[in-house]
Amino acid sequence: MKVEERIKELGLVIPDSSPAGGSYTPVTQEGNILFVAGQIPIRNGEFVYTGKVGKERDFNYACDAARLCITNLVAALKAYLGDLDRVKRVLKLQVFVNSEVGFMKHHLVANAASELLCDIFGEKGQHARTAVGTNQLPMDVTVEIEAIVAVTQ
Amino acid sequence: MKVEERIKELGLVIPDSSPAGGSYTPVTQEGNILFVAGQIPIRNGEFVYTGKVGKERDFNYACDAARLCITNLVAALKAYLGDLDRVKRVLKLQVFVNSEVGFMKHHLVANAASELLCDIFGEKGQHARTAVGTNQLPMDVTVEIEAIVAVTQ
Amino acid sequence: MKVEERIKELGLVIPDSSPAGGSYTPVTQEGNILFVAGQIPIRNGEFVYTGKVGKERDFNYACDAARLCITNLVAALKAYLGDLDRVKRVLKLQVFVNSEVGFMKHHLVANAASELLCDIFGEKGQHARTAVGTNQLPMDVTVEIEAIVAVTQ
Numbered sequence: 001m002k003v004e005e006r007i008k009e010l011g012l013v014i015p016d017s018s019p020a021g022g023s024y025t026p027v028t029q030e031g032n033i034l035f036v037a038g039q040i041p042i043r044n045g046e047f048v049y050t051g052k053v054g055k056e057r058d059f060n061y062a063c064d065a066a067r068l069c070i071t072n073l074v075a076a077l078k079a080y081l082g083d084l085d086r087v088k089r090v091l092k093l094q095v096f097v098n099s100e101v102g103f104m105k106h107h108l109v110a111n112a113a114s115e116l117l118c119d120i121f122g123e124k125g126q127h128a129r130t131a132v133g134t135n136q137l138p139m140d141v142t143v144e145i146e147a148i149v150a151v152t153q
Numbered sequence: 154m155k156v157e158e159r160i161k162e163l164g165l166v167i168p169d170s171s172p173a174g175g176s177y178t179p180v181t182q183e184g185n186i187l188f189v190a191g192q193i194p195i196r197n198g199e200f201v202y203t204g205k206v207g208k209e210r211d212f213n214y215a216c217d218a219a220r221l222c223i224t225n226l227v228a229a230l231k232a233y234l235g236d237l238d239r240v241k242r243v244l245k246l247q248v249f250v251n252s253e254v255g256f257m258k259h260h261l262v263a264n265a266a267s268e269l270l271c272d273i274f275g276e277k278g279q280h281a282r283t284a285v286g287t288n289q290l291p292m293d294v295t296v297e298i299e300a301i302v303a304v305t306q
Numbered sequence: 307m308k309v310e311e312r313i314k315e316l317g318l319v320i321p322d323s324s325p326a327g328g329s330y331t332p333v334t335q336e337g338n339i340l341f342v343a344g345q346i347p348i349r350n351g352e353f354v355y356t357g358k359v360g361k362e363r364d365f366n367y368a369c370d371a372a373r374l375c376i377t378n379l380v381a382a383l384k385a386y387l388g389d390l391d392r393v394k395r396v397l398k399l400q401v402f403v404n405s406e407v408g409f410m411k412h413h414l415v416a417n418a419a420s421e422l423l424c425d426i427f428g429e430k431g432q433h434a435r436t437a438v439g440t441n442q443l444p445m446d447v448t449v450e451i452e453a454i455v456a457v458t459q
Binding site: 031032033088089090091092093094099100101102103104105106107108110111114115118126127128129130131132133134135148150 | 177178179181184186190191247249287290291292293297299
Binding site for chain 1: 395396405406407409440
């Protein structure tokens with residue numbers, strides 16, 4: 001099944017890609033490897049999920065934030081590639097979770113991101129991953145996710 | 154000398170690779186570059202080293218944790234490659250140390266990891282590296298290490 | 307314009323590359339991709355910018371720290387490549403900012419790094435980027451930056 005069909009079946013809407021939130025480029029490429037800038041849970045220019053997990057925000061809130069990061073990752077890939085079927089393999093995610101000391105389920109928050117990615121790309125979405133906590137993310141967003149992706153040429 | 158011989162000389166036992174602790178893949182590959190998921194200090198399914206350096210845990214404890222991460226990294230490579238002599242070069246480590254504000258020796262903790270890697274792989278183990286602190290890691294593990302590795306094809 | 311000429315026009319002095327601050331290698335290469343170890347704001351062996359943004363250090367101080375990291379990144383590339391015109395594209399930066407909870411402008415600190423890189427390398431300096439906070443960096447440095455860079459062969 002084509003990626004766009006899966007996205008439709010999942011009931012997802014991939015937005016237009018957000019402009020980079022700084023002096024950088026959303027995607028760079030060398031050979032058939034793409035480096036995708038850190039994605040945050042932003043929608044229509046608004047920071048949708050902010051605050052720390054473990055105190056003012058709960059686990060499910062962080063999972064929703066992680067899923068929106070993935071939606072924005074897919075938007076960035078679509079804007080760069082045109083055709084999402086050019087994704088050959090998602091190689092790696094790095095997931096940063098804005099969290100209180102004592103919150104220890106960063107890997108479970110990351111699962112929400114990983115599972116959505118596999119729902120969208122199937123086997124090509126299966127990736128290596130690192131998930132860590134941090135005491136603070138830019139604009140106090142709850143999750144930030146960067147990716148390395150292989151594409152067909 | 155072959156890598157397996159070095160490992161024997163060092164008195165190390167490389168365990169069977171742990172299953173991924175989430176919805177991800179331990180190793181992905183594009184061309185001859187491997188992306189290895191973040192390794193934690195786990196043994197036989199048990200979190201062996203937990204807690205923060207600088208308060209409840211001391212420097213040597215963190216170094217032991219870092220070495221166990223490397224043992225698990227080698228296990229992941231062995232499970233994926235079959236033959237550890239297929240490792241051409243360890244390209245990069247990223248080392249996250251679960252630490253209190255005020256602990257500043259993350260790079261020295263990372264040295265424990267780096268030196269074991271060089272003991273195992275010799276010159277092929279010499280890598281670029283980033284070492285940083287974090288206020289919290291998943292399951293409160295003391296160290297987490299991810300790697301990018303070149304292999305012969 | 308050649309990179310060295312831009313550097314002269316900017317009034318920058320690229321120092322000799324610092325030795326690695328641990329058991330690692332400043333730069334590794336596979337194919338035409340370089341992995342550059344985390345750069346810190348060090349000069350002549352001295353940690354020039356230390357402390358956390360948001361309390362004892364202000365925003366501009368952190369930007370200066372980020373720029374010194376980039377200067378040291380360029381020094382590492384020059385030591386490795388000999389000729390900086392061999393840089394084909396800066397693919398990715400990862401920027402860690404040593405910061406207090408509540409400081410939320412990590413991306414703006416990272417802009418200082420990104421903009422200097424583009425001043426030096428022009429379009430070839432345009433990169434993908436991730437910027438995050440951390441509760442502590444090695445030796446309490448204010449910023450640490452790692453890079454992935456494509457080179458001509």
